[in-house]
Amino acid sequence: MPHVADALTAETIRIAGHDGDEIGAYLAEPIGDGPFGGVVVIHHMPGWDRWSKEVTRTFAAAGYLAICPNLHEREGKGAGPDDSAAAVRAAGGVPDERLVGDVDAAAHDLRSLPSSNGKLGVIGYCSGGRQSFLAACKLPFDAAVDCYGAGVVGTPPPQAPFTFVPLIGLSPDLSCPLLGLFGAEDRFPSPDQTAELDAELTRLGKAHEFHTYDGAGHAFFCVDRPSYRVEPALDGWARIWEWFGRHLSS
Amino acid sequence: MCTYQTEIVAVQGSGKGVATWFPVTTATVYFDHPQHAAAEHTLNVDFLNPERGPTARLAVELTAASARALAEAILASLPPD
Numbered sequence: 316m317p318h319v320a321d322a323l324t325a326e327t328i329r330i331a332g333h334d335g336d337e338i339g340a341y342l343a344e345p346i347g348d349g350p351f352g353g354v355v356v357i358h359h360m361p362g363w364d365r366w367s368k369e370v371t372r373t374f375a376a377a378g379y380l381a382i383c384p385n386l387h388e389r390e391g392k393g394a395g396p397d398d399s400a401a402a403v404r405a406a407g408g409v410p411d412e413r414l415v416g417d418v419d420a421a422a423h424d425l426r427s428l429p430s431s432n433g434k435l436g437v438i439g440y441c442s443g444g445r446q447s448f449l450a451a452c453k454l455p456f457d458a459a460v461d462c463y464g465a466g467v468v469g470t471p472p473p474q475a476p477f478t479f480v481p482l483i484g485l486s487p488d489l490s491c492p493l494l495g496l497f498g499a500e501d502r503f504p505s506p507d508q509t510a511e512l513d514a515e516l517t518r519l520g521k522a523h524e525f526h527t528y529d530g531a532g533h534a535f536f537c538v539d540r541p542s543y544r545v546e547p548a549l550d551g552w553a554r555i556w557e558w559f560g561r562h563l564s565s
Numbered sequence: 566m567c568t569y570q571t572e573i574v575a576v577q578g579s580g581k582g583v584a585t586w587f588p589v590t591t592a593t594v595y596f597d598h599p600q601h602a603a604a605e606h607t608l609n610v611d612f613l614n615p616e617r618g619p620t621a622r623l624a625v626e627l628t629a630a631s632a633r634a635l636a637e638a639i640l641a642s643l644p645p646d
Contacts, residue, residue: 360569361600394619397600401611402619404571405593441598442569465569479569503569532605534598541605542598 322346323375325368330424332384333416339385340421341368343375349430352457352563355421356383357414357439357446359534362396362403363387366539370440377556379436379563380428384421386414386446408479409442411449418450434563436491438555439464441534445482451493452485458562460494460555463533465503468511486515492522494558496551498531498544526554571595580612580623587621590614599626608632 325343332338341363345351354374358367363385374381385391386409391399403409422435436458439447444464451459461467471479493516497509506527516523528535528547535544536551572594580589591613599607607626614621627635 361598391619397624398619398622400600401593401613401622401624402615404595405573405591405611405613405615408569540598541603 319346320378321376323372325372325375328424330384330420332420333413336389338388338417339363340424341371341383341385342424343372343381344428344430345375345378345380347430349380350432350565351378351380351430352432352434352436352559352565353380353382353422353425353428354559354563355418355425355435355437355450356381357418357437357443357450358383358386359439359441359443359537360400360404361441362391362400364396366537367440369538370536379559380425380431382421382425384417386417389413409446411446411480414446415450415453418446419454422454422456432563432565434458434565436460436559436563438462440536441465448489448493449482449485451491452482452488454490456491458491458494458559459489460496460558462496462536462551463498463501463504465501465508468504468508483512483515486512486519486521489516489519489521492524492558492562494554495523495525496536496547496554497525497527498533498535498547499527499529500532503533524554524558526551569597576612582621582623587614587617589623590616596629600624602626602628604628 328342330340356371371381371383387399387403390402434457437447437450438460440462444461445466448461466479467482513525531544531547534542535547574592576592578589589612593611609626612623
């Protein structure tokens with residue numbers, strides 16, 4: 316059955332995350348036989364919330380298998396996304412090693428779906444932007460997108476969580492082309508920091524494409540927050556579709 | 566911006582959640598994105614009791630001006646050490 320635009324199914328499943336820990340993951344699939352590319356969606360710092368699941372469904376509506384693991388489940392223990400995010404913050408953040416394990420598990424689940432074409436991308440927002448870069452350096456992906464992830468470059472600020480270590484040193488291991496979408500008014504990451512990453516990836520010959528939007532700060536994709544900026548968000552989505560269309564097609 | 570910076574303070578006292586009072590043992594303070602307030606950034610305080618789980622939380626999100634006014638009011642209300 317061919318895929319009909321916008322037709323999808325979505326549900327919460329349980330997956331075996333890092334160290335075999337069972338965690339929730341929101342899975343959205345286009346209706347149809349495929350084959351479809353897949354996208355692991357890494358949620359933002361406010362948690363595994365309604366917007367993150369809406370983003371996951373957006374990928375399925377566009378013809379991608381998409382999964383968004385709940386990175387805060389262990390600390391959240393069944394609480395809502397806001398309480399879970401607060402518990403994670405108080406605990407010092409999501410450990411990098413655990414993040415990689417959880418994303419690896421989600422990627423494995425996507426690849427094992429019968430309608431998968433075997434191609435897989437990763438995208439993350441806010442803290443998930445940093446984690447998308449981390450996952451793309453530690454795991455095999457076909458394309459990655461970093462949406463305003465802080466902490467890839469630069470010295471961690473005072474009182475930063477213990478998990479907030481710079482990642483630019485991992486750049487030689489970047490496994491796939493990277494699309495970066497940033498706000499010119501953002502301070503974390505600042506335009507100087509994203510320019511430094513841009514220069515390092517260029518030096519290493521790593522395929523990448525960065526866009527920094529005037530009039531936008533952090534979290535400009537979030538439609539349910541005052542930080543939303545419609546023009547950068549619409550342009551950013553267009554670039555995401557072009558990026559994944561180029562790198563995740565059969 | 567997303568600051569990630571968090572002050573964590575051990576505290577003693579009580580807070581009242583949706584259901585009941587509970588002992589408060591930890592406070593986190595951070596200037597970052599709010600969950601609910603209609604501002605891009607707010608001064609957020611979580612009064613927590615981690616031993617009772619993540620729902621043992623009193624949360625406030627205040628504009629910077631409100632937070633400063635509150636901090637001054639708290640200091641003005643306290644007796645000298």
